Each structure stands twice: as C-alpha cells, then as structure tokens.
Amino acid sequence: MNQQSLDEIVKDVITQLHNNNEGSSSGIPIGVSARHCHLDKIALERLFGEGYELTKKANLGQPGQFASNETVTIVGPKGSIEKVRILGPLRKSSQVEVSQTDAFKLGLKPPIRDSGNLSNSSPITIVGPKGSIFLHEGLIIAQAHIHMSPENAEHYGVQNGEHVRVKVGNERRPIQFEKVLIRVSKKYKLEMHIDTDEANAGIVKTGNYGELLKAGSSYD
Structure with missing residues (x-):
C-alpha cells in the first residue's frame, strides 16, 4: 500500500468519525447547561466588592455570552453548592439556574421557567468572597x-x-x-x-x- 492510499484511508476514517460524533449539520x-448564575451590578459588587468586574474564562455558544472565572456558593435550607459559575455579561436582574437534582440538595422547589421569568420563583442565598445576597425570588430550573x-x-x-x-x-x-x-x-x-x-x-x-x-x- 502506497502512502497516498494510506492517507486517503485515514482521511475517510476521520471523516466518518466526525460524522458519527457530530450528527447531521441540518x-x-x-x-448542556450546568448550574450557573447571572448577576446584576448591585449583586456583583455586594459579592465581590465595589467596582468589581467579571473576568472572562471562555466564550459560550451564544454571541457575546461568556463563562467568567468567578464562582459563588448558593445556599438553601437543606444544603449548599459551591463553585457555581457566573455567566456574563451582567443582567438587569440576578437569577440562579439549577437542575432538579441540585434543587433537592438545596431543599428548594424552584419552578421550571424560561430564563428571566422570575415572578414567584424560589428564594436563594448567594455567597461570594466579599459578602452575600438573599434573593426573595430568582432560583429556577430552566425550561x-x-x-x-x-x-x-x-x-x-x-x-x-x-x-x-x-x-x-x-x-x-x-x-x-x-x-x-x-x-x-x-x-x-x-x-x-x-x-x-x-x-x-x-x-x-x-x-x-x-x-x-x-x-x-x-x-x-
């Protein structure tokens, strides 16, 4: 078998593996979205200090959205979860998104909601390195x-x-x-x-x- 034939076989194998892993482009x-939180400016400064700004760790799939280096701890009546990542940029209102499994650990019953629909959602405490904030509503399971x-x-x-x-x-x-x-x-x-x-x-x-x-x- 010559080198050209071998290269063609390798190319075909790589293409097939790519198609199997990625599925149809149509x-x-x-x-998959892990637990995370969105903060407004007031919440960010209360948790991290006056004038603090988020630092980018990685861009997300949606244009302009990013995962920050900063994380917080979220606390409910039955437990807490550490290293919950903050997503940027800042929003008008703070919210936390978790899975149902997370909710069990926290001891809370957040509703399944579209992001930003926070009316009558569950309360949650957010703890940062410089302080904490209690949201009377703001914890949801994202639809x-x-x-x-x-x-x-x-x-x-x-x-x-x-x-x-x-x-x-x-x-x-x-x-x-x-x-x-x-x-x-x-x-x-x-x-x-x-x-x-x-x-x-x-x-x-x-x-x-x-x-x-x-x-x-x-x-x-």
Missing part, C-alpha cells in the same frame, strides 16, 4: 429551549414563544424532549439548551444534534 446543535435567528425560525417554520418536540437519536438511549421553547432573536445563534439532568437521562453531550420533530404543538 439538525439542532445541543449545549429546555432553542435559540434561533429569524432565518433559522423561517427555515424550521416556527415562531418565537412556540413549543416543539426534539428527538435526540442516541443509539444507547434515544430520547425525545417535549415542550421545548423556541426563542428567536437577531442576536441568537442556533443552539438548544438542556440542563444536566436532561442530558444524563439521554446520555446527551454538548455538540450532539437533535431533530425538530413537530412544530405548532399546543401544550398550553
């Missing part, structure tokens, strides 16, 4: 959702606020997600977000793809 890329640009929404025939079903074709444990919220904005890049409990249930990893099965379902 599907919905999935990002599975898909970020889309207007062009993506047109391609899939869906609208902002609509709910759809998404199938992830994992051979070991295929799973179908129900009532996945569509979020459309010019600022968004196509990506579905699920939490760690949802990911573990279907052995789903960041970088896997999902298939949008049905649009226009009535769940409400």
